[in-house]
Amino acid sequence: VCSSDLHPRPAWRWRLVVAVLLLALVVTVWWLRPRRLESVVASDAEVIAVLPFSVSGTDLDVLREGMVDLLSTNLDAVGGMRTVDPRSVLHRWRQGSDAGSLDLAGSLAIARELDAGSVLLGSVVEVGREVRLTADLHTVAGERLARAVVDGPADSILALVDSLSLRLLREIWRSRRPLPNLRVDRKST
Numbered sequence: 001v002c003s004s005d006l007h008p009r010p011a012w013r014w015r016l017v018v019a020v021l022l023l024a025l026v027v028t029v030w031w032l033r034p035r036r037l038e039s040v041v042a043s044d045a046e047v048i049a050v051l052p053f054s055v056s057g058t059d060l061d062v063l064r065e066g067m068v069d070l071l072s073t074n075l076d077a078v079g080g081m082r083t084v085d086p087r088s089v090l091h092r093w094r095q096g097s098d099a100g101s102l103d104l105a106g107s108l109a110i111a112r113e114l115d116a117g118s119v120l121l122g123s124v125v126e127v128g129r130e131v132r133l134t135a136d137l138h139t140v141a142g143e144r145l146a147r148a149v150v151d152g153p154a155d156s157i158l159a160l161v162d163s164l165s166l167r168l169l170r171e172i173w174r175s176r177r178p179l180p181n182l183r184v185d186r187k188s189t
């Protein structure tokens with residue numbers, strides 16, 4: 001007869017062993033859980049609604065709504081960001097704008113309705129053969145996150161849009177990682 005058969009272990013020891021094993025399992029699962037990736041852009045800039053720009057100059061009216069597509073294409077999927085579908089933005093903008101323009105409050109309301117964290121507004125101003133593109137990124141609460149301005153020849157508008165995109169990214173980039181090697185010229189030109 002074995003001595004262990006004569007002296008069975010108390011039930012509390014088995015419970016303690018089971019509890020320790022369960023605790024070890026919980027700690028292991030917690031430790032190995034998928035962690036959310038570090039946000040590389042300002043948190044409010046993770047979802048952007050790009051609204052039509054105000055335009056001043058001859059033959060530039062196409063850029064009013066065209067900037068929505070160009071900037072949405074350049075900024076979408078960079079650093080985990082996404083832009084609201086341009087068709088949805090334009091549809092909502094047309095419903096809410098009088099004579100094709102909205103004030104900041106109206107623009108912020110559209111961004112909130114589209115579940116964006118921020119709204120990108122701007123202007124295209126032509127002076128002679130030069131064009132100035134200005135863009136302001138605001139949180140849906142109205143706080144400015146970024147401002148970018150580029151100037152250049154009117155016949156290089158697509159390259160200017162690409163430069164504007166990169167300048168905006170530099171303003172909202174929060175990661176220690178460098179900006180991605182973007183080839184925005186291939187996307188919009």
